[in-house]
Amino acid sequence: MSGAELAALLERRGFDFAAGVPCSLIEDLIAALERDPCGRYVAAPREDAAVGLAGGAWLAGRRPAVLMQNSGLGTSLNALASFSLMYGLPCLLVVTWRGFQGKDAPEHILTGQITPSLLELLGIPHRVLARDSIAADLDWARREMDTLMQPVALVIPPGVLETGHGSAAGGGGPGETRGSGLRGIPGHRMLERGVDSVVEPGPPPPAADPTPRPTRADEARDVLRPVISRREAIAEAVKQLGDEPLIHANGYICRESFSVADRPQNFYMIGSMGLASAIGLGVALARPARRAVVFDGDGNLLMNLGVVGTVGALAPKNFVHLVFDNEVYGSTGNQASPSRAVRLDRIARAAGYRTAAAVTAPDEVGAALRAALATDGPHFVLVKVTTGEADVPRIPHTPHAIRDRFRAAVQAP
Ligand SMILES: Cc1ncc(C[n+]2csc(CCOP(=O)(O)OP(=O)(O)O)c2C)c(N)n1
Known part of the structure; x- marks a missing residue:
């Protein structure tokens, strides 16, 4: 065959x-x-x-x-x-x-x-x-x-x-259109970028890098100082939601969000670390008429960072990605995460998200998510938060109950 x-x-x-x-x-x-x-x-x-x-x-x-x-x-x-x-x-x-x-x-x-x-x-x-x-x-x-x-x-x-x-779409064989197989995914930008995205060979690089190095003052301006906890930030974000499907990364992100508001549209990823963004992207691609929101953690995002590239390449307009970045693996005892030194919003921007905001204050969290829900994405919102977990219970629902009510809510007209 x-x-x-x-x-x-x-x-x-x-x-x-x-x-x-x-x-x-x-x-x-x-x-x-x-x-x-x-x-x-x-x-x-x-x-x-x-x-x-x-x-x-x-x-x-x-x-x-x-x-x-x-x-x-x-x-x-x-x-x-x-x-x-x-x-x-x-x-x-x-x-x-x-x-x-x-x-x-x-x-x-x-x-x-x-x-x-x-x-x-x-x-x-x-x-x-x-x-x-x-x-x-x-x-x-x-x-x-x-x-x-x-x-x-x-x-x-x-x-x-x-x-x-069969020549693969990405193979670029004679007569093949690169990326043609992705045509049907709503908002897909690969083709829209067309020939503009072709990188022409440029002049050889200069011997020495003439770009001025950032000064200490520049670096200081760049530092985002968290002022609110992850639970406070989650509470601000949840206030902006209607009936959007919301996919949570594992650990305390699930638990704190559950303690703020349990919704049938909440998918609590109580198992696989690093998978929330892929699950949310699957929901977004399968239901292009509804916005899908992901509440991610910095450790979770970094574990499957390649998904950021997939989002950038497919550019689903209905995908909204919030990362609560406490610069640690908070749920397992605050071990340092690389996000201390790496601006995740810049990675998202470079990958092709339509917008990538970085916020710290409660009103900024609400405003960033409001804007993301009102305009075409994909959107990325980096929310810098303090370390520390709220005293909140585990998710009481069984995995099958989480599945069934989420599925019913997502497929509701
Ligand atoms: C594959 C795998 N490795 C490690 C863990 C243990 N673990 C659970 S939550 C977590 C930290 C997640 O960090 P982050 O996404 O930054 O969220 P935070 O807990 O800081 O809010 C870790 C390491 C796991 N569940 N699965």
Whole structure:
């Protein structure tokens, strides 16, 4: 079967969202998905981010697939265990089998040996795809994931899918339009930037950097001094919300937000650290008519920083990203985070967010979120907050209860 035929089969079986990291064994499948005029394939920076994107998309009403090399199973282990499996989120995992039967490059041998065991350990039902049963295997996987409410895997050994016929959208082969597969994602700017984004070779760099170094006074002006706690900042932000889906990073961000206001539109990420931005992006892409808001932490953001690039590239107008930056891993005892030395808002701006504000005062938090909710994004708001956790309880809802009420609220008209 060709990659294009499998892409068409996936579409006929109702798979309307895909995210992944490429493997050459499925290059034609990805190329076909990238060409999809509805733009349903998202190039994720890591496989765990793809799992987060898919989970967000399912919560918002899509039927997702995640495409990965079996090496990506290792990368996504925690996301599968403490997100997809814990909340019970259906998803088709299309996992290529490098190192199959011990015949491959050295880096694939061990992972190839343990690929079925990894899936068994996780409790993920799987079938090894064979040429003559692809449609039946896909039907089985679809039924299983819906019945069991969890991820199900199809493992693809070499030689089952044809490769080498489809040019990937990003490959820029003759006659190919770069990024054409992303056309359908609302607000996608890659094409709008068009030829302007091509970097022309410039003159050679000067021998010595003539840029004046920042003085101490410049540096002092740059320092953002936090004046409010994370809980106070969360309370100011929540005042601006209506019925927007709100995806929280793990740790005390969840708990403090719960103590301010528990809403059915709140998704509390009580497991996977670093995944909130990917989940929120999945929700935003799946429901372009609704704004999706993420309450992130600096440690969480830095753990999966590549998602910032995905947001910049796709530029969803309805994505609003707040980061409560206390410059520490607060939930685990205030260990220093790199955000002490790195302005996260500047990273977001450089990545392509439409706006990136940095605020400290309570009224600034409210004003920044009000503006973000009233205009096209993607928006990034860095909220510098003091260290310290409020004395607040754990989230009392079960993961399934969080899932069900969030899903119902997000899909409500
Ligand atoms: C993969 C993984 N590593 C480590 C942890 C432990 N952990 C839970 S919350 C947290 C800190 C999160 O830091 P940040 O996003 O800055 O939020 P803060 O707690 O400071 O508000 C850590 C390290 C975890 N849950 N998962």
